[in-house]
Amino acid sequence: MSDILEVRELRAYYGQVQALHGIDLSLREGSVTTLLGANGAGKTTTLRSICNMIRFTGAIRFDGIELSTRSTEKLVRLGIAHVPQGRGTFTRMTVEENLRLGAISRNDERAVTGDIDRMYAHFPKLKERRSQQAGTLSGGEQQMLAVARALMLRPRLMLLDEPSFGLAPLIVRDLFGILAKINREDKVTIMVVEQNAELALELASDAYVIETGRIVMSGPAAEISNNEDIRKSYLGY
Amino acid sequence: MELLTNQILAGIATGSIYACMALSVVMIYQAIDHLNFAQGEMATFSAFVAWQLMRWGIPYWPAFILTVTISFAAGVAIERGLFRPLANASILTNVAGFIALFAIVNSVTGMTWDFTIKEFPSPFGSSQFLGSELINSHQAGMIGVTGLLLAFLYCFLGFTKVGLAMRAAVSTPESARLIGINVGWMVALGWGLASSIGAVAGMLIAPVVFLEPNMMGGILVYGFAGAVLGGLSSPAGAVLGGLLVGVFENLIGTYVPGAGNELKLPIALALIILVLRFRPDGLFGRNVVERV
Ligand SMILES: Nc1ncnc2c1ncn2[C@@H]1O[C@H](COP(=O)(O)OP(=O)(O)OP(=O)(O)O)[C@@H](O)[C@H]1O
Ligand SMILES: [Mg+2]
Numbered sequence: 001m002s003d004i005l006e007v008r009e010l011r012a013y014y015g016q017v018q019a020l021h022g023i024d025l026s027l028r029e030g031s032v033t034t035l036l037g038a039n040g041a042g043k044t045t046t047l048r049s050i051c052n053m054i055r056f057t058g059a060i061r062f063d064g065i066e067l068s069t070r071s072t073e074k075l076v077r078l079g080i081a082h083v084p085q086g087r088g089t090f091t092r093m094t095v096e097e098n099l100r101l102g103a104i105s106r107n108d109e110r111a112v113t114g115d116i117d118r119m120y121a122h123f124p125k126l127k128e129r130r131s132q133q134a135g136t137l138s139g140g141e142q143q144m145l146a147v148a149r150a151l152m153l154r155p156r157l158m159l160l161d162e163p164s165f166g167l168a169p170l171i172v173r174d175l176f177g178i179l180a181k182i183n184r185e186d187k188v189t190i191m192v193v194e195q196n197a198e199l200a201l202e203l204a205s206d207a208y209v210i211e212t213g214r215i216v217m218s219g220p221a222a223e224i225s226n227n228e229d230i231r232k233s234y235l236g237y
Numbered sequence: 238m239e240l241l242t243n244q245i246l247a248g249i250a251t252g253s254i255y256a257c258m259a260l261s262v263v264m265i266y267q268a269i270d271h272l273n274f275a276q277g278e279m280a281t282f283s284a285f286v287a288w289q290l291m292r293w294g295i296p297y298w299p300a301f302i303l304t305v306t307i308s309f310a311a312g313v314a315i316e317r318g319l320f321r322p323l324a325n326a327s328i329l330t331n332v333a334g335f336i337a338l339f340a341i342v343n344s345v346t347g348m349t350w351d352f353t354i355k356e357f358p359s360p361f362g363s364s365q366f367l368g369s370e371l372i373n374s375h376q377a378g379m380i381g382v383t384g385l386l387l388a389f390l391y392c393f394l395g396f397t398k399v400g401l402a403m404r405a406a407v408s409t410p411e412s413a414r415l416i417g418i419n420v421g422w423m424v425a426l427g428w429g430l431a432s433s434i435g436a437v438a439g440m441l442i443a444p445v446v447f448l449e450p451n452m453m454g455g456i457l458v459y460g461f462a463g464a465v466l467g468g469l470s471s472p473a474g475a476v477l478g479g480l481l482v483g484v485f486e487n488l489i490g491t492y493v494p495g496a497g498n499e500l501k502l503p504i505a506l507a508l509i510i511l512v513l514r515f516r517p518d519g520l521f522g523r524n525v526v527e528r529v
Contacts, residue, residue: 051415076417088412090405101405104398105417153416 004029004157004189005050010058012042012049012213019045020056021213027157027206032183032190034200034221036235037210043193044085046210047159051075051082062157077105081155085162085193087146091135095126098134098145102152112152119148122178140171147175151182158182160192164199172196176203197235201225209234243371244487250376251445252483253383257438258453258460259467259475260390261431266469267407268427269320271331272461275338276435277453279315282346283308283436284443284452288357289350297360301440305433312432316425346450357443379441386437387476390430394472403427455502459486466509468522477521482509 003026010023020042027033035043049056052072060067067075076082081102090098099119103112120127123144129137134145143163150158160179164172180203183190194200201207201221209217209230217230224230258276265273273279283304290300315338323334361378394400406413406423413420439453446452459482467478485508490501512520 053411053414072414073417073419076415082415084412084415088409088415090409090412092408093404097401100401101413101416101418104402104405149416 002029003027004063005191006059006061007046007050008059008061010046010049010056010060012045012054012056014045014054019213020049022058023210023213023215025208025215025218027189027191029189030183030187031206032179032192032204033206033208034197034204035191035193035208035210036197036200038234038236039195040212041210042213043210044161045213047082047084047161047191047193050159051080073105076153079153079156080159081150081153081157082159083146083150083161083163085165087142089134089137089142089146089149091133093134094131095134095137095145096130098149099126099152102149103154105153115152115154119151122151122182123148139166140168143167143171143175147178151186151188154186155188157189157191160190162193162195164194164196172199179203197231198225239370240491244491245484246372247376248484248487249480250372250379250483251442251486252463252480253380254438254442254456254479255459255463255482256476256479257383257386257434257441258457259463259479260387260472261435261438262460262464263469263472263475264427264431264434266464267472268424269324269331271328271335273338273431274335274457275342276431276460277457278339278342278346278450279308279312279432280435280439280457281448281450281453282342282439283311283432284357284439284448285346285350285450287436287440288355288443288448291358297358301360304440305436308436309429309433312428312430313425315432316428320428321421321425343450350450352450355448357440357448359444363444375444382437382441386434390434390472399426458502459483459505462506462509466512466519468519470518470522474519474521478519481520 005027007023007025010020011018012020023046035046037043045054048054050060050067052067052070052075062078062080065078090101096116099116100112103115106112125141126145126148129141134142137145147163163175167175176199179190182188192200192204201224204221207219207221207224208215211234217224217234258280261276262273286307287300287304290303291297295303319334319338323331359375359378361374363373363375366372366374366377394404402418403423403426406418406420407427410420442456443452460479463479463482464475466481467474467476482505485505486501489496489504490498493504496504
């Protein structure tokens with residue numbers, strides 16, 4: 001399989017402070033990759049760099065296209081959906097408007113309506129609440145909405161920043177089940193940042209571990225979850 | 238009773254102008270979190286443009302539409318040229334920008350068209366509306382045109398793709414960019430719309446107050462009052478606030494003994510402060526409890 005995303009020598013900065021010190025990553029097309037690490041390790045910063053939301057140096061190529069010269073709103077149109085940490089829901093708009101917004105850069109209005117119905121099939125709760133303001137949904141429902149909104153782009157690559165944050169274990173299982181299904185059926189490549197390493201490694205085929213802005217470990221997810229030393233020293237379980 | 242109805246209808250007529258100004262102010266406030274003090278001067282300038290076009294022989298309605306279009310372009314240009322570069326500057330820098338804009342537009346208007354008052358035509362005339370004693374036809378026209386304008390905006394913002402993108406961009410810019418919306422252009426579009434709405438207000442009120450470079454000064458104060466009363470977070474609230482201020486103003490002028498023309502403004506404003514004392518987000522302002 002070819003790599004859909006390639007990150008080389010990524011160094012990112014918040015003002016004078018350097019947050020990433022040369023990250024290298026490759027995502028195989030159609031895979032699920034997880035990026036693990038402690039608080040403040042640089043996971044969010046890595047995703048933000050991919051979407052060009054922060055100053056960085058290095059190369060980031062999507063399908064061979066260099067992303068660093070494209071603005072955030074333009075590179076989204078290549079098919080990169082980003083569910084940011086804290087979901088980024090449009091809280092004052094209805095559930096259905098949020099879904100429509102996910103497809104706002106598409107030009108096939110007809111198909112959009114069909115896709116909204118598909119999302120309601122994936123997430124029946126959202127259908128019940130379709131005309132409710134998104135801000136009034138529960139945390140779990142909002143997370144579902146964020147994922148559904150990202151899918152409305154018909155993305156080729158989906159970046160998820162801690163989708164399990166604040167969700168009850170059962171809901172997390174549900175959500176990860178849906179992600180696996182989306183990956184399998186719609187061939188969406190997924191990169192998921194997680195604190196919940198155990199579950200993420202179950203879902204993912206590849207894994208990277210990041211510590212203070214550097215990749216300290218990478219390989220097949222199964223290998224990493226089977227290695228007790230890594231688990232103990234980096235993943236804390 | 239007839240006096241009351243009459244005063245309320247007249248209040249709604251001037252109130253619809255305040256409502257337009259309130260709406261312009263709120264549109265820009267939502268996009269960039271600043272109050273545009275120059276909104277009134279921009280509207281005055283637009284009214285002068287219309288006046289000039291008519292002097293050149295263009296009939297009223299084509300001149301009206303041309304003015305709305307020119308104002309839209311000017312609003313976009315002001316955002317691109319002046320306020321976009323200030324987007325990350327401090328509040329005070331922005332305030333200075335608005336004061337500069339106010340002074341520049343005001344003096345350019347004065348220099349171009351001088352400060353003598355001019356008559357501005359009304360396409361509706363000033364006879365009694367449908368023979369009724371309650372309201373004249375220009376007042377009815379102000380209400381009608383404002384109503385059409387609001388209906389258009391409601392459909393645009395509520396039911397079109399660009400309207401949806403615009404609302405998303407001003408409510409949560411970061412997320413909007415992540416779904417492919419060009420937030421910068423949406424803010425510029427907001428300026429263009431605000432400027433067009435102000436132009437409509439200016440052209441509608443000019444026959445009543447006469448055209449001169451400072452004609453919108455007092456009206457913008459009422460517009461601000463309406464926006465604050467209705468809630469700066471809510472375009473619909475701003476419109477209702479503007480209408481209420483218009484009605485208040487008239488009723489106070491008529492029924493409060495001795496209020497007359499001099500005191501109705503302070504009394505109306507005092508009443509608004511009283512309302513805000515109990516509803517700080519305005520009558521219709523949303524103070525949604527958002528989950529984090
Ligand atoms: N806006 C910011 N300004 C300055 N420094 C920042 C900013 N955001 C993050 N940082 C710093 O960059 C480093 C990496 O942060 P990042 O948000 O990428 O961590 P993370 O791995 O996503 O952590 P978490 O699991 O807590 O979300 C941290 O040291 C953090 O303090
Ligand atoms: Mg993070």
